[in-house]
Amino acid sequence: MTASHHELDLEALEQLSTGAHSMGTSAVQACEMITGAVVLATCNRFEVYLDVAEPPAPRPAVTERELQHAADEIARLIADASGVRPDVARSAFTVRSGTAVAEHLFSVASGLDSMVVGEREISGQVRRALDSAHDARTTSARLERLFQRASRTSKRVGHETHLGADGRSVVSVGLDLAEASLPPWRQAGVVVVGTGAYAGATVAALRARGCTDISVYSASGRAEQFAVARGIEPVTDLVDALGSADLVVSCSGAGTRRALVDATTEGPAADDAEPSALDYILQTAAVVTARERAAERAGDEMPERPLVILDLALHRDVDPRVGDIDHVLLMDLGTVRAHAPSTSSEPVRLARGIVSDAVRDFEDREAMRAADRVIVALRQRIESEVDAEVARSASTFSSEADVRAHEKSLRRLAGVLLHRGIVRVRDAARQGEPLDDVAAEAARIVTLRPGSAAVAASAPTGNPARDESRERSAG
Numbered sequence: 001m002t003a004s005h006h007e008l009d010l011e012a013l014e015q016l017s018t019g020a021h022s023m024g025t026s027a028v029q030a031c032e033m034i035t036g037a038v039v040l041a042t043c044n045r046f047e048v049y050l051d052v053a054e055p056p057a058p059r060p061a062v063t064e065r066e067l068q069h070a071a072d073e074i075a076r077l078i079a080d081a082s083g084v085r086p087d088v089a090r091s092a093f094t095v096r097s098g099t100a101v102a103e104h105l106f107s108v109a110s111g112l113d114s115m116v117v118g119e120r121e122i123s124g125q126v127r128r129a130l131d132s133a134h135d136a137r138t139t140s141a142r143l144e145r146l147f148q149r150a151s152r153t154s155k156r157v158g159h160e161t162h163l164g165a166d167g168r169s170v171v172s173v174g175l176d177l178a179e180a181s182l183p184p185w186r187q188a189g190v191v192v193v194g195t196g197a198y199a200g201a202t203v204a205a206l207r208a209r210g211c212t213d214i215s216v217y218s219a220s221g222r223a224e225q226f227a228v229a230r231g232i233e234p235v236t237d238l239v240d241a242l243g244s245a246d247l248v249v250s251c252s253g254a255g256t257r258r259a260l261v262d263a264t265t266e267g268p269a270a271d272d273a274e275p276s277a278l279d280y281i282l283q284t285a286a287v288v289t290a291r292e293r294a295a296e297r298a299g300d301e302m303p304e305r306p307l308v309i310l311d312l313a314l315h316r317d318v319d320p321r322v323g324d325i326d327h328v329l330l331m332d333l334g335t336v337r338a339h340a341p342s343t344s345s346e347p348v349r350l351a352r353g354i355v356s357d358a359v360r361d362f363e364d365r366e367a368m369r370a371a372d373r374v375i376v377a378l379r380q381r382i383e384s385e386v387d388a389e390v391a392r393s394a395s396t397f398s399s400e401a402d403v404r405a406h407e408k409s410l411r412r413l414a415g416v417l418l419h420r421g422i423v424r425v426r427d428a429a430r431q432g433e434p435l436d437d438v439a440a441e442a443a444r445i446v447t448l449r450p451g452s453a454a455v456a457a458s459a460p461t462g463n464p465a466r467d468e469s470r471e472r473s474a475g
Helices: 010-030 064-082 086-091 099-109 121-136 141-161 170-179 197-208 223-230 238-243 254-262 284-298 320-324 333-338 346-396 400-431 435-446 453-458 464-474
Strands: 002-004 034-041 045-052 189-193 213-217 233-235 247-250 307-311 328-332
Touching: 002 010, 010 034, 010 045, 010 064, 010 121, 010 197, 034 121, 034 141, 045 064, 045 099, 045 141, 064 086, 099 121, 099 141, 099 346, 121 141, 141 346, 170 197, 170 247, 170 307, 170 328, 170 333, 189 197, 189 238, 197 213, 197 223, 213 223, 213 238, 223 233, 233 238, 238 284, 284 307, 284 320, 320 328, 328 333, 346 400, 346 435, 400 435
Parallel strands: 189 213, 189 247, 213 233, 247 307, 307 328
Antiparallel strands: 002 045, 034 045
16 A cells, blocks of 8 residues: 655655554554565555465455455544545555565665656665564565565665666755855754655755754644754744755655645545635745845845755655845755656666566566465375375275385376376466366366276276286376
């Protein structure tokens, strides 16, 4: 179940993932069909990977209805933790199953599904998601193999394509673009708007560059708690803070957050209406006022350097008309993406090829594992039938030697029949045929029926040469 920046804004994702740390445990405990869970929660995505148990034979594989039931159960848990209605939580997620799961996760781990294609931070987040599932004891053998192969695929993409070799992310690319218009980082004053995971990543990236004058503003009143935890300054008057800032990094995404909250009540969603100036955290009038105050402080008409505003919210924190103000440089996610690797570039093409190969290989191996389970059941079945036939027919022979010869012939015949079944099952697995149907077919192939021609052909005649000839014919 996946929700990401493709559909939701940052604070909407943050709201949904409120209980992400315990969601794996809750999922396994809430639904007996779910035997394993791994949760991947980042700034840009909230994903829950579930291992849904195959039903016992002779029932067919898990049905689409059962998968939807499991998804609805998880949506209910997410709704309880995040405070939205279950139908709102359910509609926020895309449900994938089968091969589509590996295709998605391998692309995610390789940075191909990120806002900045090729960013490498996600590969570590995928590994840590599996580690967290280990700690919570919610993983499963299948999820282990899936996530381990995703990590190996990510490493291969990084090694063979050098995609994202510089470790770029949305924040780092944005700060790189802003840097040319700013004073040296140690002298730059930065205001961060928002207190979510992206805001935390922004503060960390600024400090890594040597920036020390960092303050934070939150329209929801969470600035002080965020600031204390990171040793920066909270501000309550955004206009006043802008007057002395060189850079504003806004990543609250409050517009979509309001839409998600509104969806828990009656009435149309907020994002159905055209945005007005009041829908933006940073409005044109506020920026004009801030620039006037900056000019007054500078004792000139306007400071020499522009105010750089970096809007990293998916649905805009900043009114686009701010970019029309003199001496204001506005950059948004469109600007950031334009400086990221093109989705049609050669490294990206090579990376997608590596992911496709890895998915095929993973699915082939999983199919062989499924085939092996069917084969083990077939082997146990035929061994049981041979044992039963040996016991049933023992009294019809005059000597122990005849009994042993009869048993030997049966086991040879069983081996030949089992081989035929194994070949059929493995061929079916490679072709993607439903193994339940193939298992039933293979069971008929290897069945030994007392009194049948196959069993009669294997009965010893007392003539060793003739017995050997009949064994070959039976085979």
